Amino acid sequence: MxxxxxxxxxxxxxxxxxxxxxxxxxxxxxxxxxxxxxxxxxxxxxxxxxxxxxxxxxxxxxxxxxxxxxxxxxxxxxxxxxxxxxxxxxxxxxxxxxxxxxxxxxxxxxxxxxxxxxxxxxRQVTRESVTCAKCGRDVGEKMHGRDGEMLCASCQSEPAAVLKLLLELARGGRGDLAAIRGYTVIRELGRGGMGAVYLARHESTAAEVALKVMLPRTAANATARTRFLREVALTRALTHPHVVALHDAGFADGTFYLTTEFCTGGSLDRLLAKRGGRLSAEEVVPLAVQALHGLEHAHQQGVVHRDLTPSNILLHPRPDGTMTAKIADFGIGKAFDQAGLSGLTRTGATAGKPMFMPRQQVVNFRRAEPAVDVWALAACLYNALTGKTPREFPPTKDPWQVVLQEPAVPIRKREPGVPPALADIIDHALQERPQIGFLSAAELRRELERV
Missing domain, CATH: 2.60.200.20 (Tumour Suppressor Smad4)
Known part of the structure; x- marks a missing residue:
């Protein structure tokens, strides 16, 4: 080995x-x-x-x-x-x-x-380059020192074409793609730094799923693939009304794929965009309580999300016109990163902004306690009520330094109309020193239910 x-x-x-x-x-x-x-x-x-x-x-x-x-x-x-x-x-x-x-x-x-x-x-290997698993082009010398499969930058920029090929190979009988055999893509649902997600419908059963492709930024060797898919299996075991169900996952031709429950109401961030960036407390607090129920269940099973934002709080309409909140992608993004599949994500031009991340998660990258999810959920609630994130992130300021040095802005300084009792709970939830205000999802849920 x-x-x-x-x-x-x-x-x-x-x-x-x-x-x-x-x-x-x-x-x-x-x-x-x-x-x-x-x-x-x-x-x-x-x-x-x-x-x-x-x-x-x-x-x-x-x-x-x-x-x-x-x-x-x-x-x-x-x-x-x-x-x-x-x-x-x-x-x-x-x-x-x-x-x-x-x-x-x-x-x-x-x-x-x-x-x-x-x-x-x-270094792991001595070969100078890796070839693209889709087009066969040389990925380049940057991959020197790694073994495994990946796609070139050109193919990574076209996830729809990657998925189309996978579905064709699945239709042709490829065993490692059996989980997505018979699906047809209807439309794109979203795109991010790691890939894209699509609405897909099964040709014989008419069942609809969200079909996600995740594209490694570094060569995915057997160890990294096993590590990531092992973490995915933990998410697959979660069964709860407020957790998006993960059906299947696999890897083929330099690409990871996942099929999950499709939520027809879209994501919280898209709802906010439609509503001008804010929701009323009467509408968003029940959604937060539901999401906290989902967090409680996952944490009880030993699964921490580690990347909770409004984009992965999904919504499903109820017959009475209200929405059910479901949390998606439990641990998926962080598992992808920790398996080394995302490249260097804290630096460089493509580094993300940790707008919904507590400082504890920056200073201790690999270890994530359930409290980091509770902080992130409170940050999502703050965002939905104010249209802003708890911290200011000026475009020229290092976002990781912001998280390390700046506390959350009290919510009523952003939005004076937030009820004082609710504001006190959110401000306490967003404390980070000496520890996060609420250490469990149940603590924050009970406080929100009280008001």
């Missing part, structure tokens, strides 16, 4: 324990003097100019990238400064600037204050 690629950060100058930090799986590190950093630099005379949250190291072995947060004294790579805030600016003021980042290679050295870390990279 091929050994996994690894990234090692070795302390070559300074006093850190342990002297080696070895990473063989997808992760991120926030480096600085704050107690929640890892590696945490000492708070001594040699590191007075090191910021509490100094820089971010984004790792997806064998790839590694460092990003400075606008620190007081800068971050250095091989003696070259890659980021530093201007003289006279506070950390908050400097956050409005844009700071560079650097892809790192084997042997590079990162200096932060008086501490120096050397990068060591061991």
């Amino acid at each position: 091929t050994a996994p690629a690894t990234v090692t950060l070795t302390v070559v100058k300074g006093r850190l324990e342990p002297p080696d930090y070895v990473f063989d799986a997808r992760t991120t590190c926030v480096v600085g003097r704050s107690p929640d950093c890892s590696p945490r630099l000492p708070n001594d005379d040699h590191h007075r100019t090191v910021s509490r949250h100094h820089c971010l190291i984004d790792i997806n072995p064998p790839d590694i990238r460092v990003r400075d947060f606008g620190s007081l004294n800068g971050t250095y790579v091989n003696g070259e400064k890659i980021g530093q805030r201007s003289a006279g600016l506070t950390p908050a003021e400097a956050a409005g600037d844009s700071y560079p980042e650097r892809d790192l290679t084997d042997g590079d050295e990162i200096r932060i204050g008086e501490t120096v870390l050397r990068v060591g990279i061991t």
Whole structure:
């Protein structure tokens, strides 16, 4: 069996324990003097100019990238400064600037204050490139160091064409595509950074499903495929009126596919867009309570969503005209990322904005407690009532630094019309220091039901 690629950060100058930090799986590190950093630099005379949250190291072995947060004294790579805030600016003021980042290679050295870390990279394979599983084109040297299947950038930009081919192969009898045999695509339902989702109808039963294709940004080897599909199986076991049912999942020709229950009312974010960005408390609080019931069930089964936003709170109309809320994609996005299939997602031009993510999830990428979902659900409720997210995310400000440093804005500062009792509950739910306000979905649900 091929050994996994690894990234090692070795302390070559300074006093850190342990002297080696070895990473063989997808992760991120926030480096600085704050107690929640890892590696945490000492708070001594040699590191007075090191910021509490100094820089971010984004790792997806064998790839590694460092990003400075606008620190007081800068971050250095091989003696070259890659980021530093201007003289006279506070950390908050400097956050409005844009700071560079650097892809790192084997042997590079990162200096932060008086501490120096050397990068060591061991690669999984030695071949120079991977060919596209759909068109056969060379994916390029960027894939050096990984084995497995993926699609080229051109094919990834056309998920509908990818799905069309998969359905044709399924119709031709491919065993690894039996779960989607007989389906016809009706229309696209949505698209994101990892792929797209479509409404599909079975030709013989007329059953409708949401058919999602997820396209890896790195070569999907057997280990990554197994890891991701194992996490998907946990979601598949969830059965609850307020959780979108996952029917089937698989992998073929560089593409993951999933079929799920189709909710005809669309997603919460689309409803908000139709209503001018806001809903009344009378309408949205019952939806939040229903979603919390779904969270309770999943958490009891040991499944944490880790990526809850208004786009994956789906709605299904009831005969009386009201809506049933169902949570989709439990753990799917994060499992995809943690299996290393998303590439580097915390840095680069395509990095997402953590608008519905608590700081606990930024400083501890791999470990996610149920409370992070409770915070995210409260953030969704806040968004539905105000049309805004709990934190401000200016376009020039590093979003990860915002989450690390900025608390949620009290909701009545955004929307004075929110009832005081409800506002108190939401503000408490969005607390993060020293811990998240409500640690369980049941706690927040009971408080919302009370008001």
